[in-house]
Amino acid sequence: MNFSNMKALILCGSLGIFCVPSAMAHDHGHSHSHSHQAATSIQVHQPFVRLMPPMQPNTAAFMRLENTTSADRQLVSVSSHVSDVVELHTHNMVDGVMQMRQVAHIDVPAGGTATLQPGGLHIMLIGLKAPLQEGQTVHMTLYFDDGTEQQVQAPVQHPNAEMNGSHGHHQHGH
Amino acid sequence: MTRLNQGLMLVVVALLVTLVALMLIRNSNAVSDRSPLVAPPPGGDFTLTMNDETFHLSDHVGQIVVLYFGYTYCPDVCPTSLAVVAQSMRQLPSDQQAAIVPVFVSVDPARDTPERLREYAEFFHPNVRGVTGTGQELQRAGAQYGVAWRFGDPDDAGRYAVDHSSNLYVIDRTGQLAHIVHHDQRPDTLLRALEASF
Numbered sequence: 001m002n003f004s005n006m007k008a009l010i011l012c013g014s015l016g017i018f019c020v021p022s023a024m025a026h027d028h029g030h031s032h033s034h035s036h037q038a039a040t041s042i043q044v045h046q047p048f049v050r051l052m053p054p055m056q057p058n059t060a061a062f063m064r065l066e067n068t069t070s071a072d073r074q075l076v077s078v079s080s081h082v083s084d085v086v087e088l089h090t091h092n093m094v095d096g097v098m099q100m101r102q103v104a105h106i107d108v109p110a111g112g113t114a115t116l117q118p119g120g121l122h123i124m125l126i127g128l129k130a131p132l133q134e135g136q137t138v139h140m141t142l143y144f145d146d147g148t149e150q151q152v153q154a155p156v157q158h159p160n161a162e163m164n165g166s167h168g169h170h171q172h173g174h
Numbered sequence: 175m176t177r178l179n180q181g182l183m184l185v186v187v188a189l190l191v192t193l194v195a196l197m198l199i200r201n202s203n204a205v206s207d208r209s210p211l212v213a214p215p216p217g218g219d220f221t222l223t224m225n226d227e228t229f230h231l232s233d234h235v236g237q238i239v240v241l242y243f244g245y246t247y248c249p250d251v252c253p254t255s256l257a258v259v260a261q262s263m264r265q266l267p268s269d270q271q272a273a274i275v276p277v278f279v280s281v282d283p284a285r286d287t288p289e290r291l292r293e294y295a296e297f298f299h300p301n302v303r304g305v306t307g308t309g310q311e312l313q314r315a316g317a318q319y320g321v322a323w324r325f326g327d328p329d330d331a332g333r334y335a336v337d338h339s340s341n342l343y344v345i346d347r348t349g350q351l352a353h354i355v356h357h358d359q360r361p362d363t364l365l366r367a368l369e370a371s372f
Contacts, residue, residue: 096339118251
């Protein structure tokens with residue numbers, strides 16, 4: 001180990017672990033997709049994946065994304081091992097007909113939230129490799145426009161268990 | 175004219191007036207809460223044939239039907255709607271639940287076989303019936319309920335989506351269309367409509 005490495009490691013040791021991978025990357029030419037890529041400043045609330053009838057090849061994941069920073073952010077892609085493809089989608093009501101369309105990104109404005117919910121924005125898991133089970137946890141990685149990412153553990157939930165909260169503010173009171 | 179006859183005439187007239195008034199009131203309570211500029215669809219009976227099985231909506235006269243048009247490959251809107259139906263039903267006492275038959279009409283007979291529809295329907299609630307028919311039968315039924323749908327272009331893997339209206343049609347025990355719950359109005363609206371049907 002040479003002197004500059006030592007110095008880098010001592011500095012990083014006192015500043016926190018995030019420096020280590022980039023120091024390593026610099027020395028060893030690692031690619032960017034390291035699992036310790038800087039965690040995003042976006043918070044993920046109440047993620048869940050919807051359980052679908054057994055022969056369905058696709059399903060959707062929902063969650064609330066909160067951006068507490070002063071910079072606008074965008075969710076640009078998602079990956080998961082449970083399906084062949086993962087895409088971002090939304091629904092538009094046009095002339096009384098619901099249209100589902102793929103979107104390139106989901107905006108999470110500075111100081112704001114993006115709500116992925118049934119009938120609206122959602123993450124589509126296309127081509128499930130195996131039928132999901134109720135209570136199973138689906139791991140997903142969310143990628144943002146600033147190069148950061150966020151790991152999400154989303155429980156698989158039967159649609160009959162979805163609360164009215166999926167439509168926003170309304171919680172069961174009666 | 176005797177006094178008795180006069181009295182009888184008055185009663186008959188009063189009854190007629192009441193009847194007419196009730197009819198007018200019933201028609202002005204829109205089946206849908208939407209703008210009265212759009213006339214509600216007529217509803218009514220329809221027939222769908224799948225292989226050797228025939229479905230008649232009128233088979234369910236005496237029960238409350240919640241009708242929905244969609245397709246099983248629907249990624250989100252259809253499962254959400256059926257889940258809303260199941261959730262609303264489960265808030266009712268079991269004897270009322272037993273009288274409700276959700277009917278899921280698939281507009282995609284090419285992919286939605288009777289077997290697939292059965293599996294799909296029972297996933298949400300044991301009472302749900304999944305049915306489909308010929309293109310012509312579906313068009314007719316769709317027109318009666320004011321349902322629109324459009325097939326999307328298939329991708330390289332042959333997958334296609336179907337854009338469709340998303341409304342729940344509550345049909346009362348006489349087979350009449352009693353309430354339309356629009357996509358953005360559920361779930362409490364559906365529960366109230368069901369309760370009102372008993």
